[in-house]
Amino acid sequence: MPLPKILARAAGLATEAGSGALQQLQHLRLPGVGQSSVTDDPDTAARRWRAVTVLADLEQLRAETPEPLARFGDRLEVRVTPAPGGRGAELAARFRSPVTEEELGELRSALREAKQRIETGEVLRNEPQPHGHRKQTPQGEALDGMVERAPKEGVL
Amino acid sequence: MKAATWTGVNEVSVEEVPEPQLLNDHDVILKVKQSVTCGSDLHLLGGYIPFMRAGDVLGHEFIGEIVEAGPAVRHRKVGDRVVGAPFAACGNCWYCKQEQYSLCDNGNANPGITEGLWGQSPGGCLGYSHAMGGYAGSHAEYIRVPYADVGTFVVPEGISDTRALFASDAASTGWMGADLAGTKPGDVVAVWGAGGVGQMAARAAMLLGAEQVVVVDRLPERLQQVREHVGAETIDYSSTDVLAELRERTGGRGPDVCIEAVGMEAHSSGAAGVYDQVKQQLRLQTDRPTALREAVMACRKGGSIFTLGVFAAMVDKFPLGALMNKGITLRGAQVHAQRYIPELLERMERGELTTEHLATHVLPLSEAPRGYRMFKEKEDGCVRAVFTPGS
Numbered sequence: 303m304p305l306p307k308i309l310a311r312a313a314g315l316a317t318e319a320g321s322g323a324l325q326q327l328q329h330l331r332l333p334g335v336g337q338s339s340v341t342d343d344p345d346t347a348a349r350r351w352r353a354v355t356v357l358a359d360l361e362q363l364r365a366e367t368p369e370p371l372a373r374f375g376d377r378l379e380v381r382v383t384p385a386p387g388g389r390g391a392e393l394a395a396r397f398r399s400p401v402t403e404e405e406l407g408e409l410r411s412a413l414r415e416a417k418q419r420i421e422t423g424e425v426l427r428n429e430p431q432p433h434g435h436r437k438q439t440p441q442g443e444a445l446d447g448m449v450e451r452a453p454k455e456g457v458l
Numbered sequence: 459m460k461a462a463t464w465t466g467v468n469e470v471s472v473e474e475v476p477e478p479q480l481l482n483d484h485d486v487i488l489k490v491k492q493s494v495t496c497g498s499d500l501h502l503l504g505g506y507i508p509f510m511r512a513g514d515v516l517g518h519e520f521i522g523e524i525v526e527a528g529p530a531v532r533h534r535k536v537g538d539r540v541v542g543a544p545f546a547a548c549g550n551c552w553y554c555k556q557e558q559y560s561l562c563d564n565g566n567a568n569p570g571i572t573e574g575l576w577g578q579s580p581g582g583c584l585g586y587s588h589a590m591g592g593y594a595g596s597h598a599e600y601i602r603v604p605y606a607d608v609g610t611f612v613v614p615e616g617i618s619d620t621r622a623l624f625a626s627d628a629a630s631t632g633w634m635g636a637d638l639a640g641t642k643p644g645d646v647v648a649v650w651g652a653g654g655v656g657q658m659a660a661r662a663a664m665l666l667g668a669e670q671v672v673v674v675d676r677l678p679e680r681l682q683q684v685r686e687h688v689g690a691e692t693i694d695y696s697s698t699d700v701l702a703e704l705r706e707r708t709g710g711r712g713p714d715v716c717i718e719a720v721g722m723e724a725h726s727s728g729a730a731g732v733y734d735q736v737k738q739q740l741r742l743q744t745d746r747p748t749a750l751r752e753a754v755m756a757c758r759k760g761g762s763i764f765t766l767g768v769f770a771a772m773v774d775k776f777p778l779g780a781l782m783n784k785g786i787t788l789r790g791a792q793v794h795a796q797r798y799i800p801e802l803l804e805r806m807e808r809g810e811l812t813t814e815h816l817a818t819h820v821l822p823l824s825e826a827p828r829g830y831r832m833f834k835e836k837e838d839g840c841v842r843a844v845f846t847p848g849s
């Protein structure tokens with residue numbers, strides 16, 4: 303796959319403009335950093351436990367699957383284990399069968415949401431925010447795409 | 459309402475934008491009294507942190523009055539005069555409990571971007587790009603502050619707006635550098651950069667008991683402020699060999715603690731300066747670490763360095779060999795302001811910490827473009843441009 307396409311996919315961008323702008327951003331990155339799996343084959347990557355550490359009571363967390371994860375029903379295995387050093391509990395989940403990149407993204411954001419609800423009682427919102435005129439530029443479009451994908455992206 | 463926005467590389471505008479709303483139960487809305495330019499904004503302005511969208515509201519160092527509070531806000535109320543912390547921190551995650559507020563797990567709604575850059579996501583910062591959470595900033599008539607019980611601090615009556623304003627970032631950042639670098643009585647501390655942050659780091663080092671504090675810069679009016687308002691020694695690097703001078707002033711040892719308060723756009727002259735500029739323009743490095751390199755070479759064996767200056771990604775010709783072989787400890791952090799603001803306000807009230815001199819230019823918000831130009835170009839002795847959206 304040509305580089306711009308890989309980059310475009312990495313950020314969930316479909317547009318040519320988007321991948322061009324992203325390519326420019328590659329000088330900010332170390333190769334492989336920021337993806338959940340770098341050298342894993344796709345099957346191994348899909349089967350990995352994805353985990354957030356939650357500063358919460360272990361037993362309470364075990365008693366009930368947090369709502370954002372419960373939404374996935376039986377498709378998900380959920381595991382709660384103690385975190386070392388008084389860090390609370392490790393809340394981990396993985397799909398029972400192979401899924402798409404999009405579904406993995408849903409899981410990432412569900413895990414982050416679950417953690418936030420337990421620790422803060424709500425899910426942080428950042429829209430709508432006051433802003434001035436949004437000029438339509440290729441870089442701007444690429445950034446919009448990146449922001450939209452950001453809750454579903456990352457190393458989780 | 460009116461707000462100062464980033465509208466392109468090196469372009470600030472004043473635009474009419476919608477007013478902020480309470481989005482979460484822990485939010486407050488502040489009517490901004492004063493909001494100040496910070497050296498960190500220059501990195502955004504110049505396009506070095508390419509996650510700004512045209513129209514984004516700038517500003518993260520501010521004081522204001524609470525005009526609306528969400529239902530979950532317990533310890534603040536409408537009418538409180540407060541300074542805000544730049545970073546949004548929940549107060550409940552493990553990092554917040556360790557008082558590492560700028561690393562809050564729940565402060566950035568766009569974690570995928572920074573995980574992509576750095577392998578993990580620090581917290582979110584108000585008015586500091588979509589990589590840092592996409593929050594609108596404080597150069598506006600009103601600002602929404604999330605997690606307000608944790609991120610806003612009531613200012614005692616005896617402290618003026620302008621003095622308290624800098625508790626928000628410049629003073630808390632400087633204090634953090636001196637504190638986390640381990641400054642203790644008897645130490646010799648060198649600070650690179652005589653901007654708001656460097657000056658406050660130098661003052662903090664003195665109040666923490668350092669025996670000798672030396673600030674390095676080239677701008678005469680800033681070095682003058684350091685001698686007059688901070689009470690530290692100075693070195694003008696444009697006319698003095700910094701390493702030789704520091705050795706001479708420290709009995710040949712070098713400083714015990716080095717605080718870098720310059721950041722990724724450091725200025726340098728000669729061959730090294732050209733080298734860094736070219737590399738940055740060719741995108742072979744993103745950041746110019748001139749002052750940090752110098753700090754590594756200057757630091758005494760076994761000493762410690764704290765980088766307060768903001769870096770985005772990669773640097774070149776970093777003297778890792780010197781760092782390793784001299785047994786130096788290097789740390790850095792975005793500001794854990796929530797940890798320091800209460801103590802700073804007390805010291806401000808007692809008159810131990812004064813900051814008014816940093817506000818060299820106080821301007822209405824409508825003059826934000828001019829304020830940023832003066833601050834960026836260091837015109838007319840500008841150390842910080844303070845905007846007064848209410849006036």
Ligand SMILES: NC(=O)c1ccc[n+]([C@@H]2O[C@H](COP(=O)([O-])OP(=O)(O)OC[C@H]3O[C@@H](n4cnc5c(N)ncnc54)[C@H](O)[C@@H]3O)[C@@H](O)[C@H]2O)c1
Pocket residue numbers: 496497498499500501627628631650651652653654655656674675676677680695719720721722723724725726748749765766767768791792793794841
């Ligand atoms: N860690 C944090 O949370 C935090 C908070 C605020 C600011 N900052 C960063 O701190 C840095 C300073 O902020 P500021 O508001 O004081 O900025 P500023 O631009 O006002 O000051 C920077 C100073 O560094 C001097 N300088 C440039 N090159 C130098 C060199 N080679 N040697 C010595 N001095 C040199 C400049 O002359 C200037 O006086 C910026 O990088 C900013 O992003 C970090």
Ligand SMILES: [Zn+2]
Pocket residue numbers: 496497498499518519544627628
């Ligand atoms: Zn700042």
Ligand SMILES: [Zn+2]
Pocket residue numbers: 547548549550551552553554561562563564565
């Ligand atoms: Zn937190």
